Amino acid sequence: MTSPSAPTLGVIGLGSMGMGAALSALRNGVPTWGCDPRAEARAAFEQAGGRAVASAAELAPHCDVVLVLVVNAAQTEDVLFGAQGIAPLLKKGAVVVTSATVDPALPPQWEARLAEHGVFLIDGPVSGGAKKAAAGQMTVMASGKPEAFAAAGELLNAFAGKVYRLGDAAGVGSTVKMVNQHLAGVHIATACEAMALGIKAGADPRQLYEVICNSAGMSWMFENRVPHILDGDYTPLSAVNIFVKDLGIVLDAARALKFPLPLAATAHQLYLSTAAMGLGGEDDSAVVKYYAQLAGLELPTAKEAA
Template sequence: MKLGVIGLGSMGMGAALNLVKHGHDVHGCELREAARAELTSAGGHAVGRAADLPAGLDALIILVVNAAQANDVLFGPDGCAAKLPKGAVVLCCTTMAPEAARALDARLADAGLLMLDAPVSGGAVGARAGSMTVMASGPEAAFAKVQPVLDAIAGKVWRLGDAAGVGSTVKMVNQLLAGVHIATAAEAMALGIRAGADPQALFDVISTSAGSSWMWQNRVPHILAGDDTPLSAVNIFVKDLGIVLDQARALTFPLPMASAAHQLFLAAAAAGQGGKDDVFVIRVWQALAGIALPGEDKPEI
């Protein structure tokens, strides 16, 4: 298939590389020159603007930060929607509010295009392994047309109905849990360090105990390694938990745990840590308690 991938970040790059490996003609779009070079060296093609993607794409995968960016790369001044042939499928894998997904679906339908509301989970590792979880909703015709794409990028595809918004609703709940789990893992590790526990031993024990979680096992090693390189950044959860809380307010639904986690990510971002790996929300406790993280002699913030 002739495919476009917009957004060659931690998730988009993994998806694009796996599509190349499966023999597809892959055209990526990314502002960063290094990412474009990585895709072209693997056998794909890359451009810096969505408007420069080639005509005649069978499907377009969008993995940008938010709904505004998704709309811009499709319908903005440098957008590519006008170049897509009628009946092409847009897989919108961006995390966005359900109502934003429904609005985008309506706009694409007016242009004669199909959409799968298809947010993903699995992180950079899952994306590179081609084992992401896809939470998708949309018409059967769209699922059928992009089955080869889903086979290349996903380990599990959940078909959640034929209407846009359902996939984004499920992803919203996933992000509530993910954000709370990351913040709680950071809080627990900070408490252990403050109380004098050896960080590595603490991680090892909890990883084999009832208090463990996927996020504990996936994220805490970043703290132990002293590596705040963003595989998923603090700012992502400022955004995603913001979506969760906005939806809850619209439903008159209390979310005390998500609210507390959102405030912690906001605090980290306000202290200049927004671009760091999300588990480095631990630097909020580092600043409050004066603890030293592994590999650091003094508080970062």
């Protein structure tokens, strides 16, 4: 049992990643608060033994470290500095870990604004998906002042499998995450294109998947996403619209650096095309449907998978 003075974690955003992180912390004996506007998410977290609230402002004064796992930069800024923002409500010396994929130029700005309130920032985007989050095995790409890491102590390890300390400046973590999203977005688009090619040419999709997973062409994204295509299940674990956003961040940053990214630009157009078909809310593997419509393919269905 934890003592009343044990360091407390707050998780803002109990989605697939945030819920996994919060539950992992609970399993590791960390007193944990969760915040989400959805009543069903709060109920699920309370059933697991956590304390759940609908308002981030209610959570803030109780937590030593607050993990902000929302969708984008705009939501992050609202959580921190909006009308009900937590910045003035946090304890002096508390640590905020911002984990959305954002423009690397933003975390240094947030760090400076939080410092005005005596609060530290760790620029800590995450990777691993819902499955690794639930297992407490997320990767955190973290950067920030040494004092921030000292104040966070072991709480980062309560919800993550690997915490990489990438430098003493906020923004480095987001730079590394940006590179990860470049690769992830291109790999998913390529996996969809390759599967569509194989189906068009007459290969059995399940045999094709098995062979590629045991051959040099395999990637983690191919192995992870193609089963969604084989099962005809496009329930969004990570939606097409996420990569519309994330590859947009990658391309904007590259444009500022005057650095060409032809592969990322092409992949971005594929996600945009899929979203324009009305599929932006589906799983990112739905890019294969763009190719199916283009080439008149019949994709596997959920009925066939059953």
